[in-house]
Amino acid sequence: MAKNCDEFGGSWQTADNRPGEGRWEGARTSPRNAAALVKDAYQEVLCREADSPGLDAWTRADLPLEALTAAISSSPEGQRVGNVRSVYISLLRRDPITSDCPGLRSWVESPASIDGIRAAVQASGEYARLNEM
Numbered sequence: 001m002a003k004n005c006d007e008f009g010g011s012w013q014t015a016d017n018r019p020g021e022g023r024w025e026g027a028r029t030s031p032r033n034a035a036a037l038v039k040d041a042y043q044e045v046l047c048r049e050a051d052s053p054g055l056d057a058w059t060r061a062d063l064p065l066e067a068l069t070a071a072i073s074s075s076p077e078g079q080r081v082g083n084v085r086s087v088y089i090s091l092l093r094r095d096p097i098t099s100d101c102p103g104l105r106s107w108v109e110s111p112a113s114i115d116g117i118r119a120a121v122q123a124s125g126e127y128a129r130l131n132e133m
Contacts, residue, residue: 046072
């Protein structure tokens with residue numbers, strides 16, 4: 001249960017401004033809950049822990065989880081993660097978010113282009129084993 005009104009975000013929506021009628025539109029957004037959402041979104045989208053500046057900025061933004069993950073996904077880092085993740089899924093038939101965060105992060109943080117990453121994955125033993133006849 002919320003301890004004070006600062007733990008909620010939203011507004012009271014009324015129908016034709018009639019007293020006593022309306023509904024609350026919003027959600028609980030305590031700083032602790034917002035920070036937990038940000039941490040979860042970083043793991044889900046970027047496969048890493050949130051850095052302090054990012055955690056602070058996104059916590060203050062106070063977005064719902066869907067909007068938060070979309071915003072992080074559209075960042076330059078999020079786009080690179082998405083591109084590398086696509087290489088893993090299409091060539092290695094596995095999602096690195098659930099199976100190989102260290103490997104994903106090493107490619108994300110490398111200076112290699114996506115084409116270079118694709119070529120390196122295609123030259124890997126894992127790729128060769130998956131494509132043996």
